[in-house]
Amino acid sequence: MSDAAKKKTGKGELRETIVIIVQALLIALVFRTFAFEPFSIPTASMQSNLMIGDYILASKYSYGYSRYSLPYSEVPWNGRIMGNAPQRGDIAVIRPVPQSENYVKRVIGLPGDEVQMIDGRLTINGETVPREEVGTTVDRDSTGVDIPVTEYRETLPNGVSYVTQEISDNAQFDNTGVYTVPPGHYFMMGDNRDRSLDSRSLSSVGYVPFENFVGKAQWRFFSIQDNIPPWQIWRWPGNVRFDRMFTSVYQ
Structure with missing residues (x-):
């Protein structure tokens, strides 16, 4: 084969490699935008159901799509398309109105509750x-x-059951007034009741508009103790929680 032919073949292989990489990136972008998005759990608010260091996948299609479901929430678009209402007991990724980052909480109160x-x-x-x-x-x-905690199995009116944690029954948000959930909004709480900042704090989280739902938490795909960065592979032995990987968040 001549040098010219070799160069032509080399350019063709490079072009093909670039096309494959671009296609893979586009597929990953579409998957993340419209199907599933990964999230990490950095706080104790949903323990022991979702532990610090758990990595979860949230389905975008479960609740339909809004600007908060997209990679850039600054998109000038209000409302929701193909929306399916959250159900009581769902674990959801949300963007509370006063906040600039996503939270993961459980749906407790529906509109009008x-x-x-x-x-x-x-x-x-x-x-x-x-x-x-x-x-x-x-x-x-x-x-x-x-901190020592007591675990309880709580069962919502629709039959959804899960474990909560309580340090005591007299913590800051253990005695409240009545919250009346506005139309089109939801009341969210963490399962770790005394270590969760949630809808009970109206100034910090409050009632969450349906538009501000990012997705429904579905599966844990990775879990490591103490928020160790997952790329630090040399720290995996003794720290990765293999028993929590590839499991439903509703187990």
Whole structure:
């Protein structure tokens, strides 16, 4: 083969490689924009269901699409298309109105609901949500502070059941007034009740508009202790929580 032919072949292979890379990047962008987006869990607010260092995939299509579902929320577009209403008990990625970053919380109150905390007990529309004590454990927050907690299995009116954690029944948001959820909004709470900043704080999170839902949390695909960066592969031994990988967030 002549030098000219070799150069032509080399250019053709380089062009083909570039095309493959561009196609792969486009597929990844479309996947992230319209199908699933990864998120990390940096705080203790959803423990022990979602632990610090869990990495999850949230489905964009579950609730339809708004500007908060897109990679750039600054897009001048209001409303939601192909929207499916969140269900009570869903774990959702949201963008609270006063905040500039995403939160992960559980849907507790639907539009029109009346939600209140009385002595650490959740009430919805005047009815106390059943809870059953399941044991005690130690909860560690993002600063490494360990606190004994009691775990309860809480069951919402639609039958969705999950485990909550309480340091006590007399913490800051364990006794509140009645929150009346406005039309088109949702009341969100963390499962780690005394270590969660959520809709109970109207000034920090408050009622979340449907438009501000990013996606529905679906699966854990990776989990590592103490927020260790996942690229530090040499620290994986003894720190990766293999039993939490590739599992549903609703287990």
